[in-house]
Amino acid sequence: MSLVKHLSxxxxxxxxLEKEITAISQKISSLKGEIIINVDERCEQLFFVEKGLLRGYYFDEDKEITNWFSQEEEFATCFYSFIAKKPSFEIIQALEDCELIQLNYSSLQNLYTKFPETERIGRLITESYYIKLEERILNLQFKTAKERYQKLTSSKPSLLQRASLGQIAxxxxxxxxxxSRIRSEI
Amino acid sequence: MSLVKHLSxxxxxxxxLEKEITAISQKISSLKGEIIINVDERCEQLFFVEKGLLRGYYFDEDKEITNWFSQEEEFATCFYSFIAKKPSFEIIQALEDCELIQLNYSSLQNLYTKFPETERIGRLITESYYIKLEERILNLQFKTAKERYQKLTSSKPSLLQRASLGQIAxxxxxxxxxxSRIRSEI
DNA sequence: GAAGCTTTTTGACAAATGTCAAAAAAAGAA
DNA sequence: TTCTTTTTTTGACATTTGTCAAAAAGCTTC
Incomplete structure (x- = not known):
């Protein structure tokens, strides 16, 4: 689905507005495995996934930790870096060949100013992502490993085929x- | 600090705009221990804490789980209930005598429409709260109990005096x- | 299809954290 | 104060999850 359609x-x-959005956004393709944003870079792009799968991850003492996945019709960015204009602690990688729509930070800010009604979209989208994060916290707070896995199985079943075990874990x-043990005993 | 000052x-x-905000917001006081929003109620209010401390918590099989704390100059609401207009799964309780400013859902929506510049405030505030949640997830994902406690100690030291051990845990x-064991060994 | 990667599984054991119960301490109420 | 209730601490033990190492399975690529 296109970005404009999603926003509508x-x-x-x-x-x-549609014209403006089209004008300021760029379609880009990424190959499976490609690093789109690297650690310590400032992430100045907001991505919208048209096709494919992205993940954000970071290193904690040599251990790779996946922080999020974004699949079709979802946004992706290093949120902290994008908003706070600081270097990113996380890395964005394409887990499949991807078609992405890319929006630059400054063009987005201009868009907000030029078309004030987009502020509302920005707010509503941020709110919806906030709710998703909140739900994730509830799971991490007191659910067992098995429960968390089962929840993911039902909420994003396709992810289990598309990301590796280690990334999901x-x-x-x-x-x-x-x-791996949880999966074998179910 | 007043709400308007905070927003500015x-x-x-x-x-x-200042006039309008003052007109649609109500000051309320809550006594320590008071339940402000109960489970299964729809939470139609956004609270701004002028003084005191609130917590949001829910029950998971008779176990009380604190989901958030809001202290001076922070907002509080049952976010999911407020945004999705669904019954709340969480309870808001005053942990101290509080002075709150209360904004009704529908007056807030009217405010957004009447003063479109407030959409930006809404977006920016939601963004900043999103970043905080993200940080919490990073902690819950792979930090040990001790590390999480130490992080809280440095980020919100006053909370340790103001909330009970069980709530913080x-x-x-x-x-x-x-x-309790972590605390005794430090 | 063999060789070389990477990912997943399995095993043995260790460490962290939870559970249940009771004692101690602190806070509130009479 | 004294009594009562709530919160915190402590102990013994169980459970979950992690760690490290190695084997097995699955992919690539020549």
Whole structure:
């Protein structure tokens, strides 16, 4: 689904706005495995995944920890870096060949100013992502490894085929050995 | 600090807007221990803590789990309930005598429409709260109980005096016995 | 299809954290 | 104060999950 179409599910998009969004956004393709944003770079792009799968991860003492996945019709960015204009602690990698739409930080800010109605979209989208994070916290707080895995199984079943065991395990906050054992006993 | 003053750190607030905000917001007081929003109620209020401390918590099989604390100059609401207009799974309780400013969901939506510049404030605030949640996830994902406690000690030292051990423990995703042991060995 | 990677599984054991119960300490109420 | 209730600490033990190492399985690439 295109970005404009996705956005129009939040608020109706006028023709001039649609034109502007198209004008300031770039389509890019990434190959499987490609690093799109590296650690210590400032992430100045907001990505919208048209096709494919991205993940954000970081290193904690040589251990790779996956922080998020973004699949079709989801946004992706190093949120902290993007918003706070600081170097990113995380790395964005394409886990599949991807078609992405890229929006630059400054063009997005200009868009907000030029088309104030987009502020609302920005707010609504941020709110919806906030709710997702909150749910993840509830899981990490007191659910067992197995429960967290089962929850993921039902909420994002396709992810289990598309990301590796190790990536999924660290996303759930467990080791891959533990996840492997959980999976074998179900 | 007043709400208007707090908001003006995000964006300059015009006189008419200030008036409007004052008009639609109500000051309320809550006594220590008071339940402000109960489970299964729809939470239609956004609170701004002028003085005191609130917590949001929920029950997971008879176990009380604290989900967040909000202290001076922070907002509080049952986010999911407020945004999705669904019954709340969490309970808001005053942990101290509080002075709160209360904004109704529908007046807030009207405010967004009447003063479009407030959309930006809404977005910026949501973004900043998103970043905080993200940081919490990083801690819950792979930090040990001790590391999480130490992080809280440095980021919100006053909380340790103001909330009970059990409340802090569940917020960190550990049992109070474990937290008690961590605390005694430091 | 063999050789060389990478990912997943398995095993043995260690460490962290949870559970349950009871004692001690602190806070509140009468 | 004294009594009562709540919170915190401590102990013994169970459970979950992690760690390290090696084997097995699955992919690539020539």
């Amino acid at each position: 599910s939040f608020i109706s998009i006028s023709k001039p 660290s996303y759930l906050g467990i080791t891959q050995e533990t996840l | 750190s995000f964006i300059s607030i015009s006189k008419p 569940s917020y960190l995703g550990i049992t109070q016995e474990t937290l």
